[in-house]
Amino acid sequence: xxxxxxxxxxxxxxxxxxxxxxxxxxxxxxxAPQEKGLSSLSHLTSVSLSADSPPxxxxxxxxxxxxxxxxxxxxxxxxxxTIPFQIEERLSSKLEDLHIVNSSIVDLQxxxxxxxxxxxxxxxxxxxxxGIKVRSLLADFTLLGNSEQPLSTYQSGQRIxxxxxxxxxxxxxxxxxxxxxxxxxxxxxxxALNGLTAKGEQTxxxxxxxxxxxxxxxxxxxLKLASNYIHRSNAGMINFLQGKFAQKRQQNNSLNVFxxxxxxAALLALGLLVSAIVDNQQLAKKNQQLKDxxxxxxxxxxxxxxxxxxxxxQMRGKLKNASNNSEQRFLPWLNVIAPILQQQNIxxxxxxxxxxxxxxxxxxxxxxxxxxxxxxxxLNQQLTNTSKATLGTLQKSSNNQxxxxxxxxxxx
Numbered sequence: 001x002x003x004x005x006x007x008x009x010x011x012x013x014x015x016x017x018x019x020x021x022x023x024x025x026x027x028x029x030x031x032a033p034q035e036k037g038l039s040s041l042s043h044l045t046s047v048s049l050s051a052d053s054p055p056x057x058x059x060x061x062x063x064x065x066x067x068x069x070x071x072x073x074x075x076x077x078x079x080x081x082t083i084p085f086q087i088e089e090r091l092s093s094k095l096e097d098l099h100i101v102n103s104s105i106v107d108l109q110x111x112x113x114x115x116x117x118x119x120x121x122x123x124x125x126x127x128x129x130x131g132i133k134v135r136s137l138l139a140d141f142t143l144l145g146n147s148e149q150p151l152s153t154y155q156s157g158q159r160i161x162x163x164x165x166x167x168x169x170x171x172x173x174x175x176x177x178x179x180x181x182x183x184x185x186x187x188x189x190x191x192a193l194n195g196l197t198a199k200g201e202q203t204x205x206x207x208x209x210x211x212x213x214x215x216x217x218x219x220x221x222x223l224k225l226a227s228n229y230i231h232r233s234n235a236g237m238i239n240f241l242q243g244k245f246a247q248k249r250q251q252n253n254s255l256n257v258f259x260x261x262x263x264x265a266a267l268l269a270l271g272l273l274v275s276a277i278v279d280n281q282q283l284a285k286k287n288q289q290l291k292d293x294x295x296x297x298x299x300x301x302x303x304x305x306x307x308x309x310x311x312x313x314q315m316r317g318k319l320k321n322a323s324n325n326s327e328q329r330f331l332p333w334l335n336v337i338a339p340i341l342q343q344q345n346i347x348x349x350x351x352x353x354x355x356x357x358x359x360x361x362x363x364x365x366x367x368x369x370x371x372x373x374x375x376x377x378x379l380n381q382q383l384t385n386t387s388k389a390t391l392g393t394l395q396k397s398s399n400n401q402x403x404x405x406x407x408x409x410x411x412x
Contacts, residue, residue: 002028005056006226007044007127008140008218011063012119015126017041022219024226025054031230038219041130055135058123059225062141062161062170066091066114069165075105083112101242111168113139113238120245134247137240141168143225143232151187156221300352329387333360333409336382344371344378349404358411365404369394372405379409386412 008022009015018040025035037043068087072079083102084095091098091114099120103111120137127134144163145152152163153176160176162169166183180187229237241247294311308314330353341348341364350363366372372394379389392406 003034003054004028004135004226004230005044005054005132006059006222006229007056007132008059008222008225009061009123011061012122015122017126017129022222024222026226026230028230033223033226036219036223041126041132045130045132055133056127057135057226057229058127058137059140059143059222060115060119060123060137061159062139062168063159064115064119065139065141065169067139067141067168068112068114070102070110070112072105072108072110074108080110083110087112087114099240099243099245101238101240103238111238113142113240115139115240120240124245134241136237137245138229138237139240140221140225141170142237143228145228151184154221154224156218161221297351300350302353329358329409329411330360333383333387336379337362337409340375340378340382344375346371346375360409362407362409363404364407365402367402369403372403372407376407379407383409388412 004026006024006026010019010021020038020040021044022038023036023044024033026032027034068090070083070086072083080102084100087100088095093116097117099115099117101113123137124134141161141163144154144161150164154161155173158172160171160173162171162176164184167179171179291311294315295308298305298308298311298315302314305314337360340346344366347365348362349365352361353359354361364372364375366375372391376389376391383389387409389407389409392408394403394405396403
């Protein structure tokens with residue numbers, strides 16, 4: 001089942017959020033209106049939602065639209081692009097202020113409908129503010145008759161809608177009766193004086209002001225236009241929602257709900273991937289630096305070893321041998337030195353261990369002289385009688401004002 005919501009808009013200067021608008025909710029299966037009424041936009045919002053949000057077909061009065069015929073030399077895109085310039089002299093407004101839509105080419109002739117851009121913008125603003133989706137925007141007179149009728153008219157109050165090859169638009173009854181001999185000389189007099197709908201129904205043309213409620217007339221007209229729309233299935237109808245006013249499909253609008261979260265998730269995933277790559281690169285670089293430093297340290301500790309393939313494993317082997325060898329002092333000395341360095345906030349810059357004679361030399365850095373002097377005293381207190389610590393010359397750096405020296409631990 002397909003449901004269409006038709007809304008008949010008034011002239012733009014009369015359109016507000018409180019304007020009472022004729023509307024019809026049409027069910028195609030029954031070929032008849034499901035609901036109809038005269039309501040403000042706030043009420044039409046609830047009607048739209050109750051009908052599973054059918055996109056609305058907006059119908060605007062023909063007084064807002066100018067219909068012009070344009071002859072083309074051929075059907076090329078270049079020929080179509082000349083249409084605005086061909087009709088420019090017949091318009092009172094600037095081209096940049098107008099919205100022009102064209103029919104399909106028939107016998108190298110195109111029907112161009114012209115409307116002020118501001119008119120469409122105001123109509124869409126009111127409708128979209130009410131939360132109503134829009135399917136199409138049509139001029140009322142374009143829904144009259146069909147290609148087999150040379151003249152189709154319909155009177156709605158003091159408005160006569162006309163759709164023909166000679167003229168399409170809206171006239172007053174007086175103007176229509178004056179122009180019919182000029183525009184439709186071959187048309188039967190009785191037909192020219194009657195309003196013909198797509199089904200051939202007739203409505204007498206009144207030349208005197210009518211007392212009929214204009215809104216009631218618009219409601220009757222809307223039923224006719226809605227019926228014609230359904231029967232014609234968009235054939236020959238020119239939708240103003242093209243170009244800059246093209247509306248996205250409802251499916252796309254539904255997908256747009258997930259568009260922002262999807263983009264956010266994709267950006268987050270990309271950010272995490274980039275972060276992981278950067279972290280891996282930094283870790284690999286740091287790992288290589290640590291490996292290089294370990295190789296350097298190993299060569300300093302064991303200068304007699306010429307080949308260093310796995311410094312970590314080789315150093316573990318050396319330390320294990322040293323712990324089993326009573327003549328090795330490296331591990332015991334480190335066990336004494338490490339806590340004292342941490343306690344005195346002294347930085348170890350470089351160390352070297354020699355087997356013959358047994359000695360451990362440490363290049364250290366402290367903030368002041370006293371820290372290094374205390375270091376030597378504490379080491380001698382902790383070391384056994386078989387070892388002693390001596391402090392070399394104290395030197396103060398000119399850059400960071402730190403004090404450096406060499407601490408030597410030797411076996412007695």
